[in-house]
Amino acid sequence: MKTLYIEDLEKIRKSAQAALLLREQSASETSEQSCGLACGTSHLQLLCCGGTGCKASNSHKIVENLQKAIEENDIADKVDVVTTGCFGFCEKGPIVKVIPDNTFYTQVTPDDAEEIVKSHIIGGKRVERLLYTDPKTEKHVSDSKHMDFYRKQMRIALRNCGTIDPENIEEYIARDGYMALANALTKQTPEEVIDIIKKAGLRGRGGAGFPTGMKWGFARTYQAEKKYVVCNADEGDPGAFMDRSIMEGDPHSVVEAMMICGYCIGSNNGLIYIRAEYPLAVHRLRVAIKQARELGLLGRNIFGTDFSFDIEIRYGAGAFVCGEETALIHSMEGKRGEPTLKPPFPAESGYMGYPTNVNNVETLANVPIILTKGADWFSSIGTEKSKGTKVFALAGKINNVGLIEVPMGTTLREIIYEIGGGVKGGKKFKAVQTGGPSGGLLTEKHLDTPIDYESLTAAGSMMGSGGMIVMDEDDCMVSVAKFYLEFTCEESCGKCTPCRIGNKRLLEILTRITEGEGTMEDLEMLKTLGETIKDTALCGLGQTSPNPVLSSLNNFYDEYVEHVKKHICRAGQCKALLTYTISPDKCKGCGACKKNCPADAIMGDVRKPHVINPYKCIRCGMCKSRCKFDAIQVY
Amino acid sequence: MAKEIKLACNVIEQVEAICDKHGNQPGELINILHEAQSLHGYLPVEMQRVIANKLGIPAQKVYGVVTFYSFFTMTPKGKHPISVCLGTACYVRGSERLLDEIKRVLNIEVGETTPDGKFSLDCLRCVGACGLAPVVMIGEKVYGRLQISEVRKILDEVSAND
Numbered sequence: 142m143k144t145l146y147i148e149d150l151e152k153i154r155k156s157a158q159a160a161l162l163l164r165e166q167s168a169s170e171t172s173e174q175s176c177g178l179a180c181g182t183s184h185l186q187l188l189c190c191g192g193t194g195c196k197a198s199n200s201h202k203i204v205e206n207l208q209k210a211i212e213e214n215d216i217a218d219k220v221d222v223v224t225t226g227c228f229g230f231c232e233k234g235p236i237v238k239v240i241p242d243n244t245f246y247t248q249v250t251p252d253d254a255e256e257i258v259k260s261h262i263i264g265g266k267r268v269e270r271l272l273y274t275d276p277k278t279e280k281h282v283s284d285s286k287h288m289d290f291y292r293k294q295m296r297i298a299l300r301n302c303g304t305i306d307p308e309n310i311e312e313y314i315a316r317d318g319y320m321a322l323a324n325a326l327t328k329q330t331p332e333e334v335i336d337i338i339k340k341a342g343l344r345g346r347g348g349a350g351f352p353t354g355m356k357w358g359f360a361r362t363y364q365a366e367k368k369y370v371v372c373n374a375d376e377g378d379p380g381a382f383m384d385r386s387i388m389e390g391d392p393h394s395v396v397e398a399m400m401i402c403g404y405c406i407g408s409n410n411g412l413i414y415i416r417a418e419y420p421l422a423v424h425r426l427r428v429a430i431k432q433a434r435e436l437g438l439l440g441r442n443i444f445g446t447d448f449s450f451d452i453e454i455r456y457g458a459g460a461f462v463c464g465e466e467t468a469l470i471h472s473m474e475g476k477r478g479e480p481t482l483k484p485p486f487p488a489e490s491g492y493m494g495y496p497t498n499v500n501n502v503e504t505l506a507n508v509p510i511i512l513t514k515g516a517d518w519f520s521s522i523g524t525e526k527s528k529g530t531k532v533f534a535l536a537g538k539i540n541n542v543g544l545i546e547v548p549m550g551t552t553l554r555e556i557i558y559e560i561g562g563g564v565k566g567g568k569k570f571k572a573v574q575t576g577g578p579s580g581g582l583l584t585e586k587h588l589d590t591p592i593d594y595e596s597l598t599a600a601g602s603m604m605g606s607g608g609m610i611v612m613d614e615d616d617c618m619v620s621v622a623k624f625y626l627e628f629t630c631e632e633s634c635g636k637c638t639p640c641r642i643g644n645k646r647l648l649e650i651l652t653r654i655t656e657g658e659g660t661m662e663d664l665e666m667l668k669t670l671g672e673t674i675k676d677t678a679l680c681g682l683g684q685t686s687p688n689p690v691l692s693s694l695n696n697f698y699d700e701y702v703e704h705v706k707k708h709i710c711r712a713g714q715c716k717a718l719l720t721y722t723i724s725p726d727k728c729k730g731c732g733a734c735k736k737n738c739p740a741d742a743i744m745g746d747v748r749k750p751h752v753i754n755p756y757k758c759i760r761c762g763m764c765k766s767r768c769k770f771d772a773i774q775v776y
Numbered sequence: 777m778a779k780e781i782k783l784a785c786n787v788i789e790q791v792e793a794i795c796d797k798h799g800n801q802p803g804e805l806i807n808i809l810h811e812a813q814s815l816h817g818y819l820p821v822e823m824q825r826v827i828a829n830k831l832g833i834p835a836q837k838v839y840g841v842v843t844f845y846s847f848f849t850m851t852p853k854g855k856h857p858i859s860v861c862l863g864t865a866c867y868v869r870g871s872e873r874l875l876d877e878i879k880r881v882l883n884i885e886v887g888e889t890t891p892d893g894k895f896s897l898d899c900l901r902c903v904g905a906c907g908l909a910p911v912v913m914i915g916e917k918v919y920g921r922l923q924i925s926e927v928r929k930i931l932d933e934v935s936a937n938d
Contacts, residue, residue: 192904193903193904193905194904194905194906194907194908197903197904197905197908197911197918197920198905198908198918198920231905231906231907232907233907234907377901379862379863379864379867379901379902380863380864380865380866380867380901380902380906381902382902382904382906385904417810417847418847418900419904455806455807456806456807456810457845457847458806458809458810458845458846458847458848459845459846459847460844460845460846461901472806474803475801475802475803475804475805475806475807475841476805476841477840477841477844478844478845493803534865534906536864536865536906536907536909537864537865537868537869538868538869542865542906542907542909543907574864577864608864610864610865610868612868616868621868624864624867624872625864628862628901631846634844737925738925739877739880739881739924739925739927739928740880759876759877759880761873761876761877761924762870762873763923763924763925767925
């Protein structure tokens, strides 16, 4: 295999830079004027999101149709169509961006492709109906820089997502890709690199927040004939998609960071442990590894040094506990993913008994840019103890669902009301869950807490991997706690008793309460049992599993008491406690409820009050959501 | 419990070939199971015995791994496998109610297949299309922002297109 030298890398960077410069410039400048071939623009680029979310809305068809329209109009030499990673604004996806005027088209369908090409690309006239409408001013906004969703964001780990073609290594190199590696290998000692990471203050983004530089330092001290660098891409938090989006949108940053880590700890072997449920991320990583091998970036004697490195992919098979590093290592060895006690830490004895360093995807994605821009730059962002940014998957009852990245220290209020655009449908904010099944519920009073590892833990939740689910007045906190417990019970590996049996008992008590059969003693029991599980479970999964229950008890005790004493679920979620009726005074007999009832439980003649047959009613709430006259009562 | 189904000779051969490809290494068990499942659709006990024999490990080890991971299944899927997303984002936007409705319409529970073999029902945790919540997948197709009142119509359509 050929050797790639630093000069060769520089050459590739220069040759690929032009296309990328255009994208970078149009992102930094503000151009109100739209461009088009008719207005004298010589070259245009169309960036189309190719992440899983947008693909689910047929974004690959949009790309096909764009290309078809471009060919039909014979302008293929003047326009490029690029499939990129996630832009982050999933609520408005699929997204198509036009360079150089930075027009940001939202909710594009394959049928819109022709109009975009004819009107905008050729004619220079924006397709107004596809532009984002600012909910406050109700005006069209063409440039993403002027959207509240993007204004407070700072993209470091996501720096290349939505900018480069993830399946083209040259575009990554054009953005200074593999330069950090080249410099480290040829100009820095492993100790120097570890020092930079330590000084930068980078902490593990998988949840616990352990300092990355220190972790690397430990792994370096153990001597063995083989060592392993493992990338933990087993993103198991339901409703979180940060790591997946990074792997889909910028796989090379993960590959480069693993190599840098290998150089630092003295390892030649990289393993990526990824969920088999992420086919697109797997594909992009495979392509990235293949391209890096072909260029001579992965393999023997990298950049002419005596450092060699290669990466293999290992598949997970759907087990949340495998996010825990000892469980992950067992799973890679082909066994059941059960955790073991630490010490020994993986740094001493990990995969196949060799020293192993495990880092999460987002942590790794931060590494190359820290080396490029320096420790001081990174540590100037964020709070005293939490440096840099954090990526969150913002979802639930929020107007702008999407993938966001904000500096540590940003408040929940800024995230929910500015970036997220507030609660959906003008409903009242009730709680936000961070940290997934291991985290807790934060309420109104926590909204002004600056987000960092310590403050979230102090507030009874945790940073976690970055899931952030917003809930409104229609969400029942007892049901939410039950939902998370169902997940934990399903995912408990069964090895230790507190987690296997304790969580099951918690779930039974919660089920009793949601069915109106709980007692006040049950509430006490939830608390004592929850705390016992936290203190005694073997691994991170068990030790954090009661958090949703304990934090909801803490913050929403009244709601629990209502369920127990009055048999009321004020959010209208606990089916066993609900009866649906139609108020004859309000019902106009429009038939909307009857038409939409999936159980045929509503009877009545047109323009006469309808009635619900309680024996047929499945309490799905469809009628209530369809009634325009507020005639459906739930009690 | 699923009925014991005798494996065809060629399936056994193919599974053995997969084991050989991975050097019959017990450490490769999960990769082998992934390939075997994508070949056959599910992992019946008989197939697990074949794999155990090839790798020289007890069949209970294979069974232990198959039942540990939610991605592996021991029952054949329907022609149109339905997956309801129960990620938190979909949950708070009503996916549990969608699941109840699908169960009611098809008269099956999670993990079961309809008697005619057309539909099987499963849950999964996050498709990754949280912007479209609640999400249901039928085969490869993603149905976003699905309403309870649309469930029957969509299932009828899928069924009619056979």
